[in-house]
Amino acid sequence: MAKSMGRPLGRTSSASPTSTVFLPRHVMSVEYHPRDKYGFKKKTTEVTVEQYDRWYDKYEGYVKRRTKKWEALMKKHDCSMDDPCRFPERNDTVKRYARKGYPPQWRGAMWWYYSGGQMTLGQKTGVYDALLMRCKLGELNETDRELIERDLHRTFPDNIHFKPDEVKTPDNLIGATTEEPDMIRSLRNVLQVFAMNNPSIGYCQSLNFIAGLLLLFLKQDEERVFILMEIITHHHLPGAHARSLMNxxxxxxxxxxxxxxxxxxxxxxxxxxxxxxxxxxxxxxxxxxxxxxxxxxxxxxxxxxxxxxxxxxxxxxxxxxxxxxxxxxxxxxxxxxxxxxxxxxxxxxxxxxxxxxxxxxxxxxxxxxxxxxxxxxxxxxxxxxxxxxxxxxxxxxxxxxLKQREEHAKLAEGQKDGLLAVQTEQVEGEKENGGLKRKMSRRFLKRSASKKNLKV
CATH class of the missing domain: 1.10.472.80 (Ypt/Rab-GAP domain of gyp1p, domain 3)
Incomplete structure (x- = not known):
C-alpha cells in the first residue's frame, strides 16, 4: 500500500479539476487565494472572484483568437515563434493588432521590441552594470535609498511573485516568510540604478509599480527593465516623475x-x-x-x-x-x-x-x-x-x-524683503527710543510687510 503523502489541501487554480494537492506533514496550512495566470489575486475591491471567472471564461477565447492572428502575421513576415526576439515591422496592421492586445507569452518581448529598447540599449551598453556596482558600494544618496526600501514590500502585495502565500508550520505559526523573494531583490536593484542615473528624478512613488510590472513580463531582465523605464520617463512622460513635479x-x-x-x-x-x-x-x-x-x-x-x-x-x-x-x-x-x-x-x-x-x-x-x-x-x-x-x-x-512658479517666487521674495525692512525699522526705532524694546508678533510683522508691498 502506498504511503500517505500528507493531508489534502484541496484544489488550487493550477491543479486540474480532478486533482488534489497534498501538504507535507510539517506544513499546517497555506493561505490560499484564487489568482490569475500572472499571479495576481482575482478578487479586488470592485470585482469578486465569481465576476472575474465569468468574464475570463469569455475573454480567454478572445486571447486565443488574437494569438492565432499574431502567429499568422509572424509566419507571413518570416519571424520565428520559438522565443522570438524579432517581430513584424511597424505598419497600420501591426498597430491595429497591438491595440487589440499582444499574445501573453510574447508580451514582454513585444514591449521591448516596439518601444525601441534594443536601440536604446546600444547607446547605454554597460551603464546598468556600472551603476549597480556603484549602488552596491553605497554611492546612492540616503534619501532615495530609504524611500526605495520603504516601498519595496508595498509593491504588488497581491502578487505571488512579490509576496508569496503564507505557509504555516509548527515553527512558524503566523506564516510569515523571512526569505526575501527574488523579485524584490531585482526591484531594489532596478530602482536604485534608475535613481542613481536620474538625479533630477531620483525615486518617487509609482516607479516601483512600473518597474515591478516590467520585471514580471521581461523575465526579470533587470537591464532591459531599466532601459524601458528610461524610455517611459524621458521620452513618453517627461517631467511626470521629476522631483520638481510638473505633471x-x-x-x-x-x-x-x-x-x-x-x-x-x-x-x-x-x-x-x-x-x-x-x-x-x-x-x-x-x-x-x-x-x-x-x-x-x-x-x-x-x-x-x-x-x-x-x-x-x-x-x-x-x-x-x-x-x-x-x-x-x-x-x-x-x-x-x-x-x-x-x-x-x-x-x-x-x-x-x-x-x-x-x-x-x-x-x-x-x-x-x-x-x-x-x-x-x-x-x-x-x-x-x-x-x-x-x-x-x-x-x-x-x-x-512655470509662470505660476515664477509669480510665487516673486511673491515670496517680496514678503521676505518687506519683513526685513520692518525688522530694520524696529531696530532703528529702538535706537531712537534709547534702547526701549517692544516685541512685535510675527502676525504684525507680516501684516506690516504686506502693507509695504501694496504701497510699492
Whole structure:
C-alpha cells in the first residue's frame, strides 16, 4: 500500500479539476487565494472572484483568437515563434493588432521590441552594470535609498511573485516568510540604478509599480527593465516623475475632456466655484492655472500608467498600445474612462462631494479591456486626437506652471524683503527710543510687510 503523502489541501487554480494537492506533514496550512495566470489575486475591491471567472471564461477565447492572428502575421513576415526576439515591422496592421492586445507569452518581448529598447540599449551598453556596482558600494544618496526600501514590500502585495502565500508550520505559526523573494531583490536593484542615473528624478512613488510590472513580463531582465523605464520617463512622460513635479499631462487631459466630452466637462468644471470661494482673493494670479478638483483623482493614471486603478488585464492592454504608439494611447484610454462614467457624472453637480469618488472608482470597474478599447479606438469618438494636439496642450500647461512658479517666487521674495525692512525699522526705532524694546508678533510683522508691498 502506498504511503500517505500528507493531508489534502484541496484544489488550487493550477491543479486540474480532478486533482488534489497534498501538504507535507510539517506544513499546517497555506493561505490560499484564487489568482490569475500572472499571479495576481482575482478578487479586488470592485470585482469578486465569481465576476472575474465569468468574464475570463469569455475573454480567454478572445486571447486565443488574437494569438492565432499574431502567429499568422509572424509566419507571413518570416519571424520565428520559438522565443522570438524579432517581430513584424511597424505598419497600420501591426498597430491595429497591438491595440487589440499582444499574445501573453510574447508580451514582454513585444514591449521591448516596439518601444525601441534594443536601440536604446546600444547607446547605454554597460551603464546598468556600472551603476549597480556603484549602488552596491553605497554611492546612492540616503534619501532615495530609504524611500526605495520603504516601498519595496508595498509593491504588488497581491502578487505571488512579490509576496508569496503564507505557509504555516509548527515553527512558524503566523506564516510569515523571512526569505526575501527574488523579485524584490531585482526591484531594489532596478530602482536604485534608475535613481542613481536620474538625479533630477531620483525615486518617487509609482516607479516601483512600473518597474515591478516590467520585471514580471521581461523575465526579470533587470537591464532591459531599466532601459524601458528610461524610455517611459524621458521620452513618453517627461517631467511626470521629476522631483520638481510638473505633471502637465493631467492639465492636458482636462482640456481634452472639455473639447471631446463637453457634457462631462460641464459636470466636473468647478473652477468658477473655486475662484469665487473663500480665500480666492489670496492668490488671484493663480486662477488661470487652476483645474477642476477631480484632476487629483487622475494624477496617478499617468504617474503609474494606470497600475492600481485599472484591473490588471486592462492595464496590460493599455500598455500594449502605449509602448507601441506612445502617450496618445494613454490619453485615449483616459478619455474612454470618463466616457464610461458619463451618465453617473452628469447626475452630480460640480461641487458635489460624490463626484470625486465617482471619478476615482470609474477605472476600477473596467474589467473588460475590449469595452474600453472600443471607446478609445474602435468607435472613434476621439477620432482626430493625435500626438500633435496632445503636445500643444502639454506645452500650454508647462508654460502656465512655470509662470505660476515664477509669480510665487516673486511673491515670496517680496514678503521676505518687506519683513526685513520692518525688522530694520524696529531696530532703528529702538535706537531712537534709547534702547526701549517692544516685541512685535510675527502676525504684525507680516501684516506690516504686506502693507509695504501694496504701497510699492
Amino acid at each position: 502637465v499631462d493631467v492639465g492636458a487631459l482636462m482640456m481634452l475632456v472639455q473639447e471631446y466630452l463637453p457634457t462631462v466637462w460641464n459636470s466636473i468644471n468647478d473652477i468658477d466655484i473655486i475662484n469665487s470661494g473663500a480665500g480666492s482673493s489670496a492668490h488671484p494670479a493663480s486662477k488661470h492655472a487652476r483645474l477642476p478638483s477631480v484632476n487629483i483623482a487622475c494624477t496617478s493614471w499617468f504617474m503609474s500608467l494606470f497600475i492600481g486603478t485599472l484591473p490588471i488585464e486592462t492595464v496590460l492592454r493599455v500598455w500594449d498600445a502605449f509602448l507601441y504608439e506612445g502617450p496618445k494611447a494613454l490619453f485615449r484610454y483616459a478619455l474612454a474612462i470618463f466616457k464610461t462614467g458619463e451618465a453617473q457624472i452628469r447626475r452630480c453637480p460640480a461641487d458635489s462631494p460624490e463626484l470625486f469618488q465617482i471619478v476615482q472608482n470609474l477605472p476600477r470597474k473596467c474589467l473588460d479591456p475590449n469595452e474600453l478599447y472600443k471607446i478609445a479606438f474602435a468607435r472613434r469618438p476621439f477620432g482626430n486626437l493625435n500626438q500633435g494636439i496632445i503636445d500643444s496642450k502639454r506645452a500650454f500647461w508647462k508654460e502656465e506652471i
